[in-house]
Amino acid sequence: MNTKKFDYAPAPESRAILDLKPSYGLFIDGQFVDTLDGRAFKTVSPATEEVLAEITEAGQADVDRAVAAARKAYDKVWSKLPARERGKYLFRFARILQERARELAVLESLDNGKPIRESRDVDIPLVAAWFFHYAGWADKLDHAGFGPNPKPLGVAGQVIPWNFPLLMLAWKIAPALACGNTVVLKPAETTPLTALLFAEICQQADLPPGVVNIVTGAGDTGRALVEHPGIDKVAFTGSTDVGKMIARSTAGSHKKVTLELGGKAANIVFDDAPVDQAVEGIVNGIFFNQGHVCCAGSRLLVQESAYDEVLSSLKRRLGTLRLGDPLDKNTDIGAINSAEQLARIRELSDVGEAEGAERWSPPCDLPVKGFWFPPTVFTGVSQAHRIAREEIFGPVLSVLTFRTPAEAVEKANNTPYGLSAGVWTDKGSRILWMADQLRAGVVWANTFNRFDPASPFGGYKESGYGREGGRHGLEAYLDV
Amino acid sequence: MSERLSSGGAGNRISVRKTPKLFIGGKFPRSESGRSYEVADSKGHFVANAAMGSRKDARDAVVAARKAFPGWSAATAYNRGQVLYRVAELLEGRRSQFVDEVAAGEGVSRSKATAAVDAAIDRWVWYAGWSDKVSQVAGSANQVAGPYFDFSVPEPTGVVAVIAPQESSLLGLVSVLAPAIVTGNTVVVLASEARPLPAVTLSEVLATSDVPGGVVNVLTGRTDEVAPWLASHMDVNAIDLAGAGDAAATELQVAAADNLKRVLRPQRTDWTATPDLHRMLAHLETKTVWHPIGV
Numbered sequence: 001m002n003t004k005k006f007d008y009a010p011a012p013e014s015r016a017i018l019d020l021k022p023s024y025g026l027f028i029d030g031q032f033v034d035t036l037d038g039r040a041f042k043t044v045s046p047a048t049e050e051v052l053a054e055i056t057e058a059g060q061a062d063v064d065r066a067v068a069a070a071r072k073a074y075d076k077v078w079s080k081l082p083a084r085e086r087g088k089y090l091f092r093f094a095r096i097l098q099e100r101a102r103e104l105a106v107l108e109s110l111d112n113g114k115p116i117r118e119s120r121d122v123d124i125p126l127v128a129a130w131f132f133h134y135a136g137w138a139d140k141l142d143h144a145g146f147g148p149n150p151k152p153l154g155v156a157g158q159v160i161p162w163n164f165p166l167l168m169l170a171w172k173i174a175p176a177l178a179c180g181n182t183v184v185l186k187p188a189e190t191t192p193l194t195a196l197l198f199a200e201i202c203q204q205a206d207l208p209p210g211v212v213n214i215v216t217g218a219g220d221t222g223r224a225l226v227e228h229p230g231i232d233k234v235a236f237t238g239s240t241d242v243g244k245m246i247a248r249s250t251a252g253s254h255k256k257v258t259l260e261l262g263g264k265a266a267n268i269v270f271d272d273a274p275v276d277q278a279v280e281g282i283v284n285g286i287f288f289n290q291g292h293v294c295c296a297g298s299r300l301l302v303q304e305s306a307y308d309e310v311l312s313s314l315k316r317r318l319g320t321l322r323l324g325d326p327l328d329k330n331t332d333i334g335a336i337n338s339a340e341q342l343a344r345i346r347e348l349s350d351v352g353e354a355e356g357a358e359r360w361s362p363p364c365d366l367p368v369k370g371f372w373f374p375p376t377v378f379t380g381v382s383q384a385h386r387i388a389r390e391e392i393f394g395p396v397l398s399v400l401t402f403r404t405p406a407e408a409v410e411k412a413n414n415t416p417y418g419l420s421a422g423v424w425t426d427k428g429s430r431i432l433w434m435a436d437q438l439r440a441g442v443v444w445a446n447t448f449n450r451f452d453p454a455s456p457f458g459g460y461k462e463s464g465y466g467r468e469g470g471r472h473g474l475e476a477y478l479d480v
Numbered sequence: 481m482s483e484r485l486s487s488g489g490a491g492n493r494i495s496v497r498k499t500p501k502l503f504i505g506g507k508f509p510r511s512e513s514g515r516s517y518e519v520a521d522s523k524g525h526f527v528a529n530a531a532m533g534s535r536k537d538a539r540d541a542v543v544a545a546r547k548a549f550p551g552w553s554a555a556t557a558y559n560r561g562q563v564l565y566r567v568a569e570l571l572e573g574r575r576s577q578f579v580d581e582v583a584a585g586e587g588v589s590r591s592k593a594t595a596a597v598d599a600a601i602d603r604w605v606w607y608a609g610w611s612d613k614v615s616q617v618a619g620s621a622n623q624v625a626g627p628y629f630d631f632s633v634p635e636p637t638g639v640v641a642v643i644a645p646q647e648s649s650l651l652g653l654v655s656v657l658a659p660a661i662v663t664g665n666t667v668v669v670l671a672s673e674a675r676p677l678p679a680v681t682l683s684e685v686l687a688t689s690d691v692p693g694g695v696v697n698v699l700t701g702r703t704d705e706v707a708p709w710l711a712s713h714m715d716v717n718a719i720d721l722a723g724a725g726d727a728a729a730t731e732l733q734v735a736a737a738d739n740l741k742r743v744l745r746p747q748r749t750d751w752t753a754t755p756d757l758h759r760m761l762a763h764l765e766t767k768t769v770w771h772p773i774g775v
Contacts, residue, residue, distance in 0.1 A: 129625070145617065147756075240740070247737035252730030259740070416739065428771070435769045446772040452624035456632045456768050461717065462740050467766050470622055472632065480758075 008322075011329045013116045017103045023054035024192070026062055026216065027199035029069035030209025036061040038217065043192055046113035047326050047335040047370040055192050058215040060224050063184070066213040067230040070155040070182040073210025078182050079152065081208075087138030090178055092205045094131035100201070101128070104194055108166055109326040111193040113335030113371070114289050116327050126451055127170040133453035134174035137474060141179065144471055146480040152180030153256055153479050154232035157225040161238045162188035162337050163292035163393075169195055171468045172235050173212060174453075179477035181233065182211045186225055189218040190338045223249075231255065235476060237294070240391075240417070240462050258466025258476040260294065260458055262391040263419030266412035267297030267448060268402075268434065271306035273424035277446065279313045282397070285422055285448035287321065287375050290336055291395040294463075295420035297448050299388060300399045301408050307401055311379065318375050319362040336371040336394065345373050345394035352378050352387035357398070383414055391417070405430065409437040418460030422448045441467070500530045500676065502537055502700060503683030505544030506693020511701070512536045519676060522587025530676045533701035538668065538709045541697035545639045545666040546715055548694030553636045553664035561611035564662055566689045568604035574685060575601070578678060582650050585675035599752055600654040607658035610760060614663055618761060622768070629771045634764040636664035637742055638717035641710035643703060643732075645723045648751045649675035653682065655751050656722045659759040661695055668697045668716070670707060672723060676700040704728065711735040718742035718763050722749070 023040065025032040037059030042051045058066070078086070097104065104127070105120040114123070141150050156176045160168035165187055176183045187195035199214045215221055219242075226234050227249050234257045236246050243261040250257050267285045269278045285297025302310050326334035336342040353359050361374040373394055381388050381398040388398045402408040412421055420442040423434045431445040441459045444450060451457065456472035458464060466476045500519070501508040510516075513534035519527045531537075552560070571578065575597055583593035615634050622630040640660045645652030649672045660667050671679030683698040699706055703723065711719055711732040719741050721729045729746050736743050744762045 244737050244740060247740060248734045251733035251737065251743075252726075261740070431771055432769075435767070435771075440767070441765065442768045442770075444770045447628070447770055450624075450626065450628075450770060452622070452626070452630065454622045455624050455630050455770070456620075456622070456766050458766065460637075460765050460767075464740065465742055470632070471620060472766055 008330045010325070012325060012327045013106055013109070013329060015106060015110065015327070017106055018110070020053055020193075024056060024196050024216070026056050026058050026066070027196065027202070027212075027214040028062070028066045029213065030203065030207075032199070035059060036065065038062050041189065043111060043190065045110050045370070046190070046337050047367070049369055052111060052193065055216050057189070057217040058221045063215055063221065063224040063228060066184045066215050067155060067157075067228050069210035070184050070213050071230060073208055074154055074182040077208045078211050079180060083139040083141065083180070086177065086180060087135045089205060089207055090131050090135030090138060090174060093201065094128045094135060096201050096204055097124070097128040097131060101125070104166060104197060106327065107197055108194050109334070112162065112165055112191050113326050113337050115331040115334045116329055117331065118289060123164055123167045126453070127166050130167075130170040130453045131174045134178040137175070138178040141474065141478070144474050146475065146478055150478040150480050153477060154181060155230060156181045156183045156233040156235060156477065157228060157231040158183055158185040158235045159222045159226060159238065160185065160187055162191040163289060163294070165191035166194040166198065168237050169198060171237075175468070175473045176235070176477045177211065179474055181477050184213045184215060184225060184231070186215050186217060186222050189216070192216040226250065233477065234258075236260070243464055256476070259464035260466070260468060261462065261464035263294050263296070263417045263459065263463050264299060264389065264391055264415045265295055265297050265420040265422065265440065266299045266301050267422035268301045268408050268412060268424065269303065269306060269310055270425040270430065271303040272426045273306070273446070274426065275306070275309055275313050278310065278424040279317050281422065281424060281446070281448045282314055283317055283321070286397045287333060287395050288449050290334055290373070292337060292341070292393055293449060295442060295449065297422050298392060298396070298398060300397055301402050301411055302399060303408075304401045304403050311399070314377065315360065315362070318377070321362070321375055323364055323372070323374065324367060333375060333395065336373050339371055341393065342371040342373060345392055345396060348387055348390060348392045349376060349396055352381070352385060352396075352398070355385045355387070357381045357385055357387060383411060389415065405434065409434065413439045416462040419463035420444065497528070500528050500680040500700065502531045502533055503680075503687065503696070503698040504537065504541045505547070505697065506687060508683075508687070512540070517701070519674070521584040527584065528677060530680070530700045533670070533699040533706050535706070535709045537699055537701075538706050539713070541668040541699055542639060542710070542713050542715055544694040544697050545668050548666045548692055549638060552661070552666055552692060552695045555664070557612035560662060560664065561608045563690045564604055564608035564611065564658060567685060567691065568601050568608065570685045570689050571601045571604065574681070577681060578650055581677045581681060585649050585677060586647065595752070596648070596651045600651045603651070603654050603755075604658055606754070607662045607760070611662050614760060614764070617757070618764060618766070624770075627773045629773055630768065631771075632766050632768045634663065634761070635767050637763045637765055638665065639715060640665045640667050640763050641713070641716045641719040642667055642669040643707050643719070643721050643723040644669050644671050644679065645751065646672045646674065646703075650678035650682065651751045652722070653679055655755060656720050656759065657696065659755070660720065660763050663760060663764055665763050666695050668699065668710060670703060670710065670723070671698060671700045673701070673703045707732055708735055711741070712738055714739045716741060718744070720744040720759070720762070721746050
């Protein structure tokens with residue numbers, strides 16, 4: 001279990017590539033502007049608590065101005081532009097994002113705390129892929145199965161989370177623009193920097209002013225945007241509680257709403273699964289991005305006959321994970337995104353222990369400064385435990401067992417959520433049987449946390465409604 | 481049925497009236513509340529005492545619908561298609577009874593009522609045919625960058641509550657019911673408050689066709705009283721507000737947010753027109769499966 005780690009020399013990615021400004025305004029109508037009625041706040045690196053920049057918290061008047069700019073751009077420019085030309089802007093985005101990929105990856109890891117290995121190899125490549133995919137849809141909407149000449153909705157208000165800042169921006173902005181809408185987007189308050197860099201990319205791409213507007217801020221700014229009478233569409237990714245508030249506040253309005261919310265996914269390992277591969281999948285399922293993943297495989301269901309082997313293998317593997325500087329290329333586990341999130345993870349983990357589950361973490365030195373939490377595994381977890389029911393949104397795995405496939409299905413589905421699930425088995429027919437039985441929007445077999453712009457993603461039940469990705473993702477932004 | 485409608489020149493024979501009941505889990509209970517309410521025809525003449533469904537009746541109906549869901553959603557599409565077609569067959573056989581009830585309740589001419597009943601029968605046939613086609617229209621094989629067969633299939637949302645249209649008591653009802661059940665959902669439908677009798681008679685048709693008990697549950701009663709219980713019920717997955725007024729619909733939509741039900745807002749709808757797919761698609765989830773490819 002105490003496999004000695006090889007010592008590596010630090011291999012940090014250089015920050016020299018960044019051109020961070022001391023402070024940022026709001027991006028409205030193609031320009032960075034000062035706030036009318038908001039105030040400033042600071043964004044920090046969660047790995048060091050170093051202040052990175054001063055950011056603007058947009059007030060109501062700022063949101064009004066952004067919505068007005070988006071409306072004007074929609075009426076005067078974007079809705080009149082031939083679809084083919086719209087698509088060209090999106091292709092242009094995809095290319096610029098690829099050209100500036102290194103810069104974006106460094107900035108994302110700095111502001112979010114995720115390992116550079118992930119931002120460089122997963123987040124940013126997917127961002128470019130998302131724009132490239134939807135760029136091609138812009139002039140093919142007639143053939144998307146929504147009838148001839150489907151119309152855009154108008155102005156989309158989009159609120160995104162801090163776990164995949166630029167990737168969530170891409171999931172929102174790419175289909176919205178491809179379908180002919182203009183947008184006002186609010187990034188999360190702890191991770192605004194890559195969205196602001198994207199604003200610069202909008203300028204570099206010569207995107208007509210007002211087509212994309214970025215208003216930074218926290219919950220109040222988000223509420224002002226979502227409840228704004230001037231928008232026609234609300235797209236939200238975040239917690240189920242906030243999703244319910246949005247569903248209530250938009251009831252009776254003309255706004256089309258799509259919600260991508262929380263999850264408590266089961267990752268189900270059968271005894272015929274190749275153990276090493278399954279263990280990699282378990283690690284990727286819950287420790288990818290420090291577990292800050294709505295579709296994280298936070299409940300491991302292991303078939304009893306494989307339990308000992310899987311658990312000892314998993315613990316051995318966790319002993320080799322490197323936790324530390326997100327910018328270091330050898331880092332596997334980065335920082336928790338904020339002090340607030342760290343407190344939540346600590347609280348629920350303490351509850352897990354108090355309720356009688358057994359807590360285990362590999363030996364792991366946590367840096368003194370910044371927000372850190374070690375990879376943690378709870379065994380002896382029952383379905384009634386809070387750590388088996390509530391979304392922790394951190395590197396905390398709850399392990400349960402099952403004997404038969406039917407029991408696995410019952411336990412997996414025993415949650416108000418329904419975003420994702422994983423199945424590990426060597427048997428193709430069992431994969432398809434399980435996939436059929438699981439009440440979840442995405443089922444990964446012998447893999448986990450894999451995304452693709454062509455693959456529709458979204459939840460059942462309290463994990464929200466609407467799909468993002470592929471043809472299905474267009475519906476959220478069309479008046480159909 | 482009133483004597484005026486069913487006397488049919490049989491001299492002094494007193495007709496045998498029917499007690500309209502609820503339809504829950506394949507059975508015909510009275511309301512557990514023991515209440516009923518007067519149903520009149522379009523001219524205000526008494527026709528029947530319909531069961532006045534309660535919160536408990538609504539909950540019982542949801543339990544029955546939930547219980548029926550695994551079986552109905554797992555039935556083959558071919559089977560579900562045939563069951564819906566069977567409903568059309570039996571409706572055809574009771575065509576004149578429905579014409580009487582629609583004409584009396586909606587106050588339309590016999591020819592208009594006949595057209596509505598014919599359209600309702602044809603609508604069952606139309607939706608029956610969709611059962612094994614919807615996944616070909618709504619699903620996809622997704623070309624992902626990796627060694628996976630990645631596909632998306634539509635699946636039924638679960639238990640769907642339906643507030644049936646108030647005016648179009650049969651055609652409107654069928655037009656909201658059939659698209660929900662054809663894909664494998666189970667339904668609790670609250671009938672038109674003032675014109676519940678076609679829904680009651682339809683439940684007799686459903687009971688004697690091959691629709692398994694609990695797949696469709698029919699409540700009659702006060703919309704304002706029962707609809708909120710369905711909208712806030714935590715084991716209902718979606719709600720179609722077709723028959724709710726605009727103001728009430730917003731309140732119901734707020735209540736539906738408690739468990740993030742999928743909500744279909746009331747829209748101005750011409751029930752006689754051939755439907756599009758949105759009602760069927762509204763009660764479907766999309767499931768994406770990543771299946772590995774390898775030797």
